[in-house]
Amino acid sequence: MKIYESYEDLPKLKLPYGNEVFISDSTIRDGSQMPGIVLSREHKIQIYEYLHEIGIEKLEAFVFNKRDRDAVDLMFDKGYEFPEITGWARSSRADIDKILEVDGIEETGILMSVSDTHIHSKMRLSGREEAEERYLDALQYAVDHGLKTRAHLEDMTRADNYGFVFPLVKKIMEIDPDCIIRVCDTVGYGMPFMNIDEPYGIPKIIQHLKKEIGVKNIETHIHDDYGFGSASSIAGFWHGANWTSVTFLGIGERAGNSEMEKILLFLADRVEGFDKYNLEPVTRFAEFMEKELGLRVPRNKAVVGKNIFAHESGIHAAGVLKNPFNYEPYPPELVGGTRLLLIGDSSGLEVIRYKVQETLNNLLDVETVVEKDDRRLLKIQKEIQKLYDKEERVSCISDEELLAYVEKYFLYQPISDPARTGRGKLKNRGKIQEPVEEKE
Structure with missing residues (x-):
């Protein structure tokens, strides 16, 4: 077989x-x-x-x-x-x-x-x-x-x-x-x-x-x-x-x-x-x-279009996160491209979780993990979906907009791992918890 x-x-x-x-x-x-x-x-x-x-x-x-x-x-x-x-x-x-x-x-x-x-x-x-x-x-x-x-x-x-x-x-x-x-x-x-x-x-x-x-x-x-x-x-x-x-x-x-x-x-x-x-x-x-x-390269043009490795829908994005082979016919690096996960009206919780986690990593310069049942994540998803439900939005959520959501819900919560940063340990990573003081 x-x-x-x-x-x-x-x-x-x-x-x-x-x-x-x-x-x-x-x-x-x-x-x-x-x-x-x-x-x-x-x-x-x-x-x-x-x-x-x-x-x-x-x-x-x-x-x-x-x-x-x-x-x-x-x-x-x-x-x-x-x-x-x-x-x-x-x-x-x-x-x-x-x-x-x-x-x-x-x-x-x-x-x-x-x-x-x-x-x-x-x-x-x-x-x-x-x-x-x-x-x-x-x-x-x-x-x-x-x-x-x-x-x-x-x-x-x-x-x-x-x-x-x-x-x-x-x-x-x-x-x-x-x-x-x-x-x-x-x-x-x-x-x-x-x-x-x-x-x-x-x-x-x-x-x-x-x-x-x-x-x-x-x-x-x-x-x-x-x-x-x-x-x-x-x-x-x-x-x-x-x-x-x-x-x-x-x-x-x-x-x-x-x-x-x-x-x-x-x-x-x-x-x-x-x-x-x-x-x-x-x-x-x-x-x-x-x-x-001044040429306009269509976003969906084979090989070089900006959407070739862009994923928005919940099924596709989740599949690519598990294994790019699921929905990408060839690796982005083969043609000098970059994988892009987008949050839009068809995005599921998994791509939002991934993007939030990615934003936190860039923001704090430490590795973070956000669980799918984190209620802060669910609040972000709810706010985003409300925009599309009310038809107030016809485009994807930009990285800058997502950063604002992350700052609103995560910035003042302890999400970092002090074992790596030396700034305080965290129980149940990604959940809302009080920090535990370091001991000598």
Whole structure:
């Protein structure tokens, strides 16, 4: 019989192909295109620092103007091996020349719009033949100048993959067998389910590239318009992709991108053999993005939301106090978070007792124990519940408010243990008692 009573008891999942997988960050590039977001050089450098601390393998950056290039130069000045700084270019020799001007960049992505709507209405090309000619010329130019390449197959989940994209990929591989083929789900039409084929099925696309064409390096780049971003990125790994392109907090155009922190957590906590990423900085990273960029991180957002380890209801709070595994899927310290017990309209006596005891410990700087039948505790509970019963309160009780209750009912009662403090012993700890004088 299997018994699951702790985090260590739970089995880890295994990637079916046993493939090593990697993360490529696009926060500085794609994330900067989010409406209302302006990344200064200082912002980019700090984001780079967080990515380095986490252990992300690559990032991509624009180098079209001076401020972009200055930021990239400052990143190189750090001397870090990771994340590797890579470029981004449209399918033009002029764009690739911009990449070549930056000392230190050895790889670039090349945008290749593959859906018919992009070929005709966005790029104003005559058709697929002209598009292919342009894409392969840019790729060959980059390779001839010593660059490693990524082929960004934009809008692939609305393209004729069997009729156009897969044959194009074969020609790309002839030019650069090590090219990373980026499967771009540009408007989030892709689905993570195995039984879906042309043009939406991410697993089918990955498997065709891997098994039928023999692509060595496959990367997903998923937008989150239908909420499948992170799921589709993980599905890519599950079916043979070895890279995914993500942004921190999923920032980006429209609904954004696959969220780095979710994918990192899934790999580190649920998949066997992933101990290369340090998730402790992600909560600090999120706080930085909120403070410096004005982003609003929802309180209930997975991994980094302020409520992830917050407990108010009586059942949940009591369960967590007994064993965090009861209601927390992973320990707070894994992602740099902190457990928070709150007193609200659904809180039971146990969480109030815990919070009162915690407040006393901080107030007196000694270890104290408050019993559940302490009548002072019951008075505090009654006062708090009266606020909610009369609908005079629509928020949780703050620590400052609880301190006032503790001072009102406990401050002048002897609750400390003189064996530790030397200030008088106490019978029946936590009950109202008269102190007993110390004797020589």
